[in-house]
Amino acid sequence: MAKTKGALIGCGFFAVNQMHGWQDLDGVEIVAICDRDPERLHLVGDQFGVDRRYRSADEMFDDGGFDFVDIATTVGSHRALVELAASHAVPVICQKPFAPALADAKAMVAAAEKAGIALMIHENFRWQTPILAVRAVLDSGVIGEPFWGRVSFRSGFDVFSGQPYLARGKRFIIEDLGIHSLDIARFLFGDASRMTARTRRINPDIAGEDVATMLLDHDNGITSIVDVSYATKLPEEPFPETFVEIDGSRGTLRLGKDYKLTVHGPDGTTRSVVAPNLLPWASRPWHNIQESVALIQKHWVERLAEGREPDTSGRDNLKTFALVEAAYRSAEYGETIAIADLL
Ligand code: NAD
Ligand code: 89V
Incomplete structure (x- = not known):
């Protein structure tokens, strides 16, 4: 062929x-x-x-x-x-x-x-193996109906050495990294209708914000917190891991450091490690992101061949990008922003 x-x-x-x-x-x-x-x-x-x-x-x-x-x-x-x-x-x-x-x-x-x-945005974080594992737990129904969630990325990793432009932009962490976390929140909890955000700049050597705390009201009643920081100095650097917490009507889910996943339901607690594969060309700690690149590209080729819209199509990703815009507006004006007003 x-x-x-x-x-x-x-x-x-x-x-x-x-x-x-x-x-x-x-x-x-x-x-x-x-x-x-x-x-x-x-x-x-x-x-x-x-x-x-x-x-x-x-x-x-x-x-x-x-x-x-x-x-x-x-x-x-x-x-x-x-x-x-x-x-x-x-x-x-x-x-x-x-x-x-x-x-x-x-x-x-x-x-x-x-x-x-076809237009697809390369929004790869929802294709990370640990995030797909969290989605699978939600789909299994073991924790029941989610009512609260948190998507958290807190790090002190020096991203500026590899990507110096990140230090120069007026917008930094929400636009570059929070955009991934907000997309994960949509992937796990559904579309959001309202956004409230607060930002800070801790690192004096950069132009944009390096800390953001965002509160989302999702259409289906779930409340989530998406918090991101590149000013967080931890004893063990977790870059580039995303942590997830979800409370449901029948149990809870926690995705923590070193890709450890704990799922608690009516029948007990299961603990597993949902680590990404280390592809032959990949290197730690980037391998989680690198594997998700390979997976989203595979998805693109499949959808292109089938003539079907990719999951992170431009049309879909407008809803993630609107959350970014809403977060900056909310932080600037101290107000809650209705997402429908932006789309
Ligand atoms: P980079 O600056 O290292 O590379 C960009 C390259 O594009 C440069 O070599 C530049 O010369 C070239 N370029 C720019 N405009 C061009 C044009 N009009 N025509 C031809 N060449 C042009 O940047 P990067 O760090 O590789 O980031 C690139 C993009 O990838 C950014 O949008 C960044 O946010 C994104 N990114 C995504 C992830 C992810 O996980 N999805 C991770 C890192 C970066
Ligand atoms: O994934 C990204 O977009 C990267 C990083 C993880 C460094 O924020 O820019």
Whole structure:
């Protein structure tokens, strides 16, 4: 069978994981890559044996010859590149954060719909093995109907050495990391209708907020807390683990350090370890995120072949991105924000 051909734009820090993920997938081949920076183009092209290399995305699209494009650039270029893909009717994956602002994200969804192409946001945290394990427990019904939840990511890890742009943005932790945690909250507890948030900047050397505490009212009556911090100095650094607590009508679930999952129900308590697999190209502590990259890319290829909308489609991810926007507004004005007013 002919291989599905992809192209990748943005050969930076994170794209290497995406290239590994594509390389591992049977039936997929990345046939062209693009980066404005010739050094990154050279490094990634040589590492993954891709001969077609472009410094301009326009030129790469003009030459064509691929079935989808994977955008792994930083947020400022996402709208222009998605619109470029739409103008060439090429299905597109775009890294998170979706866009600089909700209006841009809506325009991107509209462009993809008008062109009749699939648009998936690379929102991979819900594809992490421990998060999928939590979802499976909820689906089993063992803890009954959830009524309260917490999604927590607290760390002192130096993310700025690998991703220096994170120290410079006016927005930091909610836009970069909280966006994943908010998507996990939607994945586990359903869509949210109201958001109340508070933020702080503890690290004086960065421009944006590095601590956020968010309270969500979900449509189905669940209340959740999503709390994120890069200013939390713990005796054992948990990066990049997400902790989850859920209380249900029949029991409780706790996902804690080292991927330990405790489920308590009417028939007793089970304790297990739901650690991610360490893929051959992965390295600790990033392996949890790296495996989720491989899984979301597999999902994309499957859905593309079936002609079905991916789980984190642009349309779906507007609801996650609206929570980001709402959190910043709530923190700025000290008010609770109705999500429906944004969508
Ligand atoms: P980076 O700065 O290391 O890499 C971006 C690359 O894109 C650079 O090499 C740059 O030259 C290139 N580029 C930018 N605009 C371009 C354009 N218009 N045309 C061609 N090339 C262009 O950034 P990064 O850390 O790799 O992050 C990239 C994206 O991945 C960001 O949106 C970030 O939030 C996201 N990210 C996601 C995860 C995740 O788990 N989903 C993890 C880390 C980063
Ligand atoms: O996943 C991400 O988006 C990364 C990090 C985990 C460092 O926040 O930017």
